[in-house]
Amino acid sequence: MHVFNGKADLIAHLNSIKTAHSTIGFVPTMGALHEGHLALMKRSLQDTDFTVVSIFVNPTQFNNPDDLVKYPRTLEADVAKMNQLNPDIIVYAPTVDDIYEGNTVSQHFDFDGLEFQMEGKFRPGHFDGVGTVVKRLFEIVKPDLAYFGEKDFQQLQIIKKLVSKYKLGIKIVGCPIFRESNQLAMSSRNERLTPEERSEASLIYDTLNEVKNRFQTESIAEISAWVSSVFDAHERFDLEYFVIADANTLETQTEKESNKNYRAFIAVFVNNVRLIDTISLN
Template identity: 50%
Template sequence: MKVFTARDLTQSHILDLKNKGLSIGLVPTMGALHQGHLALVKQAKQHNDIVIVSIFVNPTQFNNSSDLEKYPRTLEDDLKKLQSVNCDLVFTPTTEEMYDANEKAEIFDFDGLDKEMEGKFRDNHFNGVGTIVKKLFNITTPTNAYFGEKDFQQLQIIKKLVEITQQPVNIIGCTIHREADGLAMSSRNTRLSKEHRESAPFIYETLTQAKKLANTSTPSEVEKYVSDKFNNHHNLVLEYFSVANENDLKTATSFSNTQKQRGFIAAFAGEIRLIDNIALYELSN
């Protein structure tokens, strides 16, 4: 497994690989890797000749400087985990390598995808995501790129980014990986206190109940159910729960056989913000 920190060396090495006719799979990450990340790498290994993992904590997508500072950085452990799943190349640049001095996030027109849910609470977040992903695509020129469905809104926005920039990469969404108790795997989970870690599975429990309720209820009734459940929970604070259409992320007014919907949630466990989502649409078939 090769590890690069410089953009030019990474580009040169990848160009040599592509000149040999090899396909490239990219898994972009911010490190603090868990089994969900490794599952993306394994899936990429099945589809591509060479798999690259990028590890970069991207400053332009953080709204809170304290959150950026506290984001877990575990590079040595990350590299061991990637070695164990036969990753071919790791790109771990510094901030200075990726951004010029005083460089800001590029502004994109995501056709409103960035204004829903997360966009209402994290101003300019998706412009930061789009900026770094565009840079990573330009450096690594992947055939395929892999993103987890836990960040489903981000996944849709990355697909829109590729459409906007006309970058020749296929975006592949991968199933959410969960702990045994249902909590969606996240690098932020390591920052949960013991008490909040014990409470956090309530998020997925509530989502699964919402999924069942969608059989016989309207989206607004499902949203009220989730809100009421969290209002009665002493240890978790609901930021939002929204039933939205998958394609445009607009709030759903009804369940339909022709429109796929998901339930999207964000909640605080102490200072740690957790997100999750669940498919609802198959229940209306």
């Protein structure tokens, strides 16, 4: 298995193996790999000739320094999982300096308003950090296809906008959310939960599933009030936001219209561990 810590070596390797007709698939991650990540890699291995996986905890997308410090870093175990999946996977595990070259700041982006919704409201600068690191990784790897999970649906839409605005010529492939046996959306942050918290966090998906049912007969205001009451009744949970949004613009909706696609988005703290999830309502 090839593991590169520097972009120069990675680029040289990719140049040596790529032909005019071969394709590169790319799966950017922050490590602490789970089955959801591996599913993205399997899709890339299926679709393309070469698969590159990056493992990089990007400092510029964390608006909470404590969250950055606590984010799990398990490179050795991650490489072992990828090796078991397919030893031909090419791993790029750069240092901060290799990505940022001594200037660890975000570029500012205009994502046509997508960046100001939901996560953007509660995590100032987050999507500038995401845009900065993804654009740099795309410029290094030069993939033909790149794979992202739909759990981070807002991020997925923003990366599609990034590719479009900068004419990067990369096909962005959104892949379904992978869930644990209790339907909790798989996330590296789940590792920070106690077994009891992890079990009880099934409440998040159960709530979204009920929202989908209620969406057929209840108003958005009624549904939002019900969601707030659910989490108010559970001391362990702190609801940061619940939003029903237009799936295309991501703008928060207050009334239902027949010609729109809707999604519900939620962010919840479980004893200081922040978890997000989403579900299509149409």
